[in-house]
Amino acid sequence: MKITPNNKKTFKIILKHLNILYLEDEKNIRKNITETLNLIAFKVFDVESINDAIKVLEKERINIIISDINLKEENGLSFIKSLREKYIDIPIILLTAYTDKNYLLEATKLKLVDYLIKPTDFNTLNNSLNKAAEEIYLNGKFIINFSNNISYDVLHKTLFLENEKKELELTAKEIELLDLLIENHNKVLEYEIIKDIIWKDSIDITDSALKNLVxxxxxxxxxxxxKNISGVGFKINF
Known part of the structure; x- marks a missing residue:
């Protein structure tokens, strides 16, 4: 699936499939911005501490990180530096009250999508999120939409039901097959080719084994x- 990133509607579609981690230790600010983010993104994980943010990153599929760096008891900038070392490609947006040039210069070294001075308004935040969505697209991290509100995150290999915001479990073989069909979505994949790729270390894989997996x-x-093209192979539609 290819989406041409040339308008705000495209970015809106992309953002509706993404999870955002939002770190802010001021309760009222966190509540207000979280309400805004929930209108834009698929799911928002709002946390008040670095420790909570780390727990979310370890358990959840996070596509964009928004973080305040003026944390009362913790060094937000150091946290973002450590994140960038581990999560090289995740778009990061920083919110801060600092306007000190040296501080800003230090932050710009972290490959940020944006650096916003608080307070920020909806349009400014939304524009930054659009930049993040474009970055995700350009990095090849996109979502495949199937019928019945089912979506597949190609990057993280996760399938989810949008209406319920619920992740659907896939086996290793199901992921291999799904990725193979998506990569070759413009053609019919022959049965034998699929079997050779999915069961490359096995011999005498039956047609029924492939049929069961499909x-x-x-x-x-x-x-x-x-779709099964009788006597030939399978083709995916989306």
Missing amino acids: NKLRKKIGKDTI
């Missing part, structure tokens, strides 16, 4: 999503 995947992404 049927299991169909139950998760939609019955009509994977």
